[in-house]
Amino acid sequence: MNEEKPQIPEVFLSPYDPTKHEQEIYKLWEESGFFNPDNCVKSGVAAADADTYCIIMPPPNANGRLHAGHGTDMTLKDILIRFNRMQGKRTLFLPGADHAGFETQGVFEKKLQKEGRSRFGMERDELYNEIYEFVMDNKGTMETDLRSLGVSCDWSRNTFTLQPGVVERVQKTFVKMYEDGLIYRGKRCIHWNPKFKTSLSDIETTFEDRTEKFYYFQYGPFVIGTARPETKFSDKYIVVHPDDPRYAQYKHLQEFEVEWINGPIRATLLKDEVADMEKGTGAMTITPWHSQVDFELAQKYDLPLEQIIDWDGKLLPVAEEFAGKKIDVARPLIVEKLKEKGLLVEIDDKYTHAVRLCERTGVVVEPQVKDQWFVKMDSLAKMTLDALDAKEFKILTNRHEKIFRHWMENPQDWNISRQIVWGMQIPAWFKDDEIKVQLDSPGEGWEQDPDTFDTWFSSGQWPLVTLGYPEKEDFAIYYPTNVMETGADLVFKWVPRMLMFGLYLTKRVPFKDVYFHGMVLDKHGKKMSKSKGNVLSPIDLGDQFGTDATRMAFVVANPPGADMPLSEDKVRAYKKFSNKVWNITRFILTSCHDFDPVTKVSLSQYDKEVLSKLDEVVKDVTKDIDSYKMYLAAEDIYHYIWHELADKVLEESKEVINGSDTEAKAARQQVLMTCLTTSLKLLHPFMPFVTETIWQELPENMKDAELLMVAPWPKGN
RNA sequence: GACCGAUUAGCUCAGCUGGUAGAGCGCUACAUUGACAUUGUAGAGGUCACAAGUUCAAGUCUUGUAUCGGUCACCA
Numbered sequence: 001m002n003e004e005k006p007q008i009p010e011v012f013l014s015p016y017d018p019t020k021h022e023q024e025i026y027k028l029w030e031e032s033g034f035f036n037p038d039n040c041v042k043s044g045v046a047a048a049d050a051d052t053y054c055i056i057m058p059p060p061n062a063n064g065r066l067h068a069g070h071g072t073d074m075t076l077k078d079i080l081i082r083f084n085r086m087q088g089k090r091t092l093f094l095p096g097a098d099h100a101g102f103e104t105q106g107v108f109e110k111k112l113q114k115e116g117r118s119r120f121g122m123e124r125d126e127l128y129n130e131i132y133e134f135v136m137d138n139k140g141t142m143e144t145d146l147r148s149l150g151v152s153c154d155w156s157r158n159t160f161t162l163q164p165g166v167v168e169r170v171q172k173t174f175v176k177m178y179e180d181g182l183i184y185r186g187k188r189c190i191h192w193n194p195k196f197k198t199s200l201s202d203i204e205t206t207f208e209d210r211t212e213k214f215y216y217f218q219y220g221p222f223v224i225g226t227a228r229p230e231t232k233f234s235d236k237y238i239v240v241h242p243d244d245p246r247y248a249q250y251k252h253l254q255e256f257e258v259e260w261i262n263g264p265i266r267a268t269l270l271k272d273e274v275a276d277m278e279k280g281t282g283a284m285t286i287t288p289w290h291s292q293v294d295f296e297l298a299q300k301y302d303l304p305l306e307q308i309i310d311w312d313g314k315l316l317p318v319a320e321e322f323a324g325k326k327i328d329v330a331r332p333l334i335v336e337k338l339k340e341k342g343l344l345v346e347i348d349d350k351y352t353h354a355v356r357l358c359e360r361t362g363v364v365v366e367p368q369v370k371d372q373w374f375v376k377m378d379s380l381a382k383m384t385l386d387a388l389d390a391k392e393f394k395i396l397t398n399r400h401e402k403i404f405r406h407w408m409e410n411p412q413d414w415n416i417s418r419q420i421v422w423g424m425q426i427p428a429w430f431k432d433d434e435i436k437v438q439l440d441s442p443g444e445g446w447e448q449d450p451d452t453f454d455t456w457f458s459s460g461q462w463p464l465v466t467l468g469y470p471e472k473e474d475f476a477i478y479y480p481t482n483v484m485e486t487g488a489d490l491v492f493k494w495v496p497r498m499l500m501f502g503l504y505l506t507k508r509v510p511f512k513d514v515y516f517h518g519m520v521l522d523k524h525g526k527k528m529s530k531s532k533g534n535v536l537s538p539i540d541l542g543d544q545f546g547t548d549a550t551r552m553a554f555v556v557a558n559p560p561g562a563d564m565p566l567s568e569d570k571v572r573a574y575k576k577f578s579n580k581v582w583n584i585t586r587f588i589l590t591s592c593h594d595f596d597p598v599t600k601v602s603l604s605q606y607d608k609e610v611l612s613k614l615d616e617v618v619k620d621v622t623k624d625i626d627s628y629k630m631y632l633a634a635e636d637i638y639h640y641i642w643h644e645l646a647d648k649v650l651e652e653s654k655e656v657i658n659g660s661d662t663e664a665k666a667a668r669q670q671v672l673m674t675c676l677t678t679s680l681k682l683l684h685p686f687m688p689f690v691t692e693t694i695w696q697e698l699p700e701n702m703k704d705a706e707l708l709m710v711a712p713w714p715k716g717n
Numbered sequence: 718g719a720c721c722g723a724u725u726a727g728c729u730c731a732g733c734u735g736g737u738a739g740a741g742c743g744c745u746a747c748a749u750u751g752a753c754a755u756u757g758u759a760g761a762g763g764u765c766a767c768a769a770g771u772u773c774a775a776g777u778c779u780u781g782u783a784u785c786g787g788u789c790a791c792c793a
């Protein structure tokens with residue numbers, strides 16, 4: 001009995017155990033140097049003049065672990081990369097990490113809080129250096145996570161947003177844009193986060209519907225409505241619509257003596273179309289310092305600006321007896337006072353409106369007027385839309401193209417100043433009323449703007465800085481990159497900025513295709529969140545079921561643009577599949593151990609059918625990946641291996657293999673070996689670890705490459 | 718309010734340019750010390766949200782209705 005037991009590698013005698021192999025395999029890949037396309041060329045894996053294929057990794061935040069979103073993100077890209085690398089292209093997956101300015105500083109401030117410290121009162125350099133160390137520690141963890149996901153990126157080109165060359169490049173862009181008139185400094189009404197004390201751009205804020213009290217007050221002959229009485233202390237202008245019949249008897253610019261919160265004031269009527277006749281009484285007063293709409297109106301009529309609420313969210317001396325109070329404390333007191341004065345007309349307590357919040361911290365945003373740097377968006381947006389119309393780049397999902405167009409057609413100027421330390425300092429210098437924009441100090445007495453850039457200002461230039469625009473060879477070789485594959489939530493935040501900077505600086509788009517994936521949800525289709533306790537970490541899933549199984553779960557049934565529910569069951573199913581592949585190998589190796597390569601084989605009809613089925617799968621999988629249908633390719637290869645190769649071909653072959661017809665046997669052996677090696681190749685981009693582990697155990701005469709990672713992709717006949 | 722999407726088996730979803738429905742998980746029965754119990758075979762289960770229309774023929778195209786979801790806008 002024992003004599004008959006064929007000699008196959010011992011490792012196949014027990015089920016596949018991912019934890020035993022994954023780290024070792026990644027090390028094997030990394031040490032081979034083939035993540036770096038230069039080495040592929042040197043060793044002949046890729047021809048020196050082969051096509052290039054490049055993806056720039058959306059840099060994960062340096063301050064944290066990878067989450068389920070990264071799981072999809074990295075898996076889809078790594079599939080494309082591995083597929084193209086096996087096709088002999090000069091393939092570059094360029095990794096990096098983002099300093100994630102505001103978000104990281106927020107995380108760090110929480111840490112300070114725990115230690116009973118605060119960033120206020122710390123020296124700029126001291127704070128920066130502490131955050132830097134904190135981030136560098138975490139950055140290493142994040143990179144370990146990337147490795148454990150099997151991401152085949154070129155670590156020799158790893159880039160961090162705050163490294164010197166990158167900072168200088170971003171600052172140079174700022175200077176150039178300033179000189180070209182695309183950046184201006186201006187006093188504008190911006191979104192202010194009073195807790196973290198920084199301004200925010202539109203896209204860093206969200207709305208939340210809240211039901212709050214809406215007050216009607218007597219204001220001279222008018223009744224005005226407001227949800228925010230605390231801003232109204234020095235409102236001196238009433239606005240009504242010019243066509244509003246209720247106010248026809250009053251004239252534009254007519255003045256009134258009005259009894260108000262802290263005594264009489266002189267008010268002026270403005271008739272302007274911004275007033276909405278339908279809303280409330282159709283009459284409103286304006287507070288230009290604390291409302292965007294009012295601010296614009298104030299600009300139009302050249303009205304004075306007065307700050308009512310300070311940078312901490314407390315009332316200023318103009319509020320007299322209420323000065324120094326936080327707005328939520330002051331509001332009821334002010335209403336009470338107006339009521340006592342007989343000026344309160346009505347309270348509507350079913351008023352629902354959207355309150356603007358800081359997206360990251362949930363803090364209610366206070367509009368404030370502040371000197372900030374802005375990017376003029378209209379011409380940049382137009383340039384981008386023109387490129388889209390000219391098909392210089394494609395958005396693969398229609399839906400997102402529509403959303404993208406809609407947004408780009410109505411661009412708002414972009415506030416790029418942030419009052420935080422963790423970021424790239426803006427290269428602008430102040431001396432009295434003078435401003436100079438340049439990298440180095442203009443000399444004695446000049447102070448650099450303490451503000452830093454919005455994170456998206458630097459990450460918008462990511463494809464350029466990582467490839468070393470303008471002078472590095474990489475830029476000449478790999479720009480424009482092939483595809484930007486990223487989360488649909490970045491349709492406004494990141495993607496348009498990269499396109500605008502790319503087009504502005506190089507006249508060329510930074511990538512040809514844009515692939516948006518959806519959000520990873522829990523198994524009931526709900527958002528994953530720590531508070532709900534339904535978070536699945538790709539790293540934990542990998543530890544439990546194997547990285548390959550995790551990767552498959554992230555890609556199957558995950559078409560572009562749609563959200564995807566994920567459950568442990570799904571991952572478990574693909575763990576079974578890893579083992580299935582493992583056992584198929586065991587069976588085939590056992591069946592083929594006595595294969596005599598010199599035997600002249602003549603294929604039976606069935607053999608030919610088997611090979612032609614295999615061919616079909618090769619074509620399907622290749623075509624699907626080429627057209628970004630990784631979700632279908634993964635199912636195709638899964639289905640083929642399990643339900644065709646294992647269930648049918650192997651079952652059919654048992655008789656021939658154990659039979660006495662040596663010619664038929666040899667033919668079948670050869671067919672089986674081809675099926676195995678081809679299947680491993682097709683599956684490799686999706687399940688790199690188990691396929692490479694198996695490949696390393698195959699006898700030399702079955703392989704056409706040392707490493708499966710750089711084995712030639714099978715061609716259909 | 719504006720725009721967009723979804724509605725197909727118990728659950729989560731595929732179904733490209735129209736020809737009487739598929740996968741995974743789950744469920745039921747049976748089998749199996751034989752590559753693999755991380756298995757195999759067989760099976761139950763759907764008037765493809767509703768209504769009308771185009772067509773020889775409609776989950777598949779058009780229009781409308783309902784329900785759910787998303788994004789943008791709205792702090793008088």
